[in-house]
Amino acid sequence: MSAPDLRTSLPGPKAQQIIARDQRVVSPSYTRAYPFVMARGEGAEVEDVDGNRFLDCAAGIAVCSTGHSHPDVVKAIVDQAQRFLHMSGTDFYYEDQVQLAERFGELAPIDGDVRSFFSNSGAEANEAALKLARYHTRRQYIIAFLGGFHGRTMGALAATASKAVQRRGFGPFTPGVFHAPYADCYRCPLKLSPSSCEAQCLSFIEDQILVHLVSPDEVAGVLVEPIQGEGGYVVPPKVFIERLRELTTRHGMLLIADEVQSGIGRSGRMFAMEHYGVQADILVSAKGVASGLPLGVTASRAEVMDWPPGAHASTFGGNPVSCAAALATLTLVSETLTKNAADVGAHLIEGLRAMADRHPLIGDVRGKGLMVGVELVRNRETKERAPEERNAVVQAAFRRGLLILGAGQNALRISPPLVLSRAQADTALRILDEALGEVEHRR
């Protein structure tokens, strides 16, 4: 394949038919930004049902870590599928699940022995983390962050505070979650600088939540994304995560890192917590871990995972085909793709920052590895958000053969497969340059 290569107007005739059928029978709650109907993919390129080829800088939604249908992953899936598809890991044993837990023990940035619980998604992996934190500490409450996204099942949704539409109509939520401001340095409400602020935004937890709302000895854990994903690809300063570790340790709370989006090489390290040199007590993973097959992993220090048989389980969680895909994925990501994400991601960020000189819409370029956000604003001084312009840039990129998504209210999310080459990154930069120009010209 070579992308982009557009052969029809968009959507093409076959795509139009499928979308019309979808609109009659599929849940209207999905958020499709543009009419891309997938037929096949290879690496960081995808082809739609009309033969149009696109460069994929979305990877599903930050999922296809090893690229589309990587041959090693496909082989692992086929080999496993031919042997057996299911033998509930909650009631029986199979070696791939054990091997995957061993691998997590090696790769997770947690010293000492590590145990893993397997589920099917990010939300479920967070549910497990929240239940484990309550069980282990015998405390009830959780602190999470505004802008955070942890999933849409009822427990995870109680911690999610990304967009009101995700909560609207679904309350009341699982009680006992308090939200604190996240370190969004581009929009620091305290107007401080990350180099000297000492993460004063965290004083909201110490001086407000733990004084007025809940006693520290009743808080089981603090759930945090080391880089906020849905919230807008927000990278906090190192001191924010360091102080969170110090605060949780001091109060006997567990630090729960939701690495569903930032983990598995995406940030240019296997896990984003490694950027901060801070260890979590519970590490939550999903999305990229099995290259697109459903899998959630909740890993923790071994002594934290002290729940007894029957306390928590899942029929399909850690199914053998997903485990096989995950083992192949982790080999590829640890051997080459994490480094590629760091290298190509740095190149992309550099290119985007250079582009800011000629595009006044660009307010902030941030990210680590191939987790790159570009916040669009109407005015750089006032930082007025540009949500419509962001949506228009996403559309303009699609029309030129580049798949990207939005994140937060007004950021572009660039989260390609970790196999993206420098040449492909340059193609993405060229298209984004044109798309931004088109939208700026229209204003």
Ligand SMILES: Cc1ncc(COP(=O)(O)O)c(C=O)c1O
């Ligand atoms: C950080 C984070 N946690 C949890 C989730 C939920 O994952 P899932 O959609 O697999 O339930 C997401 C999904 O976007 C996420 O980005």
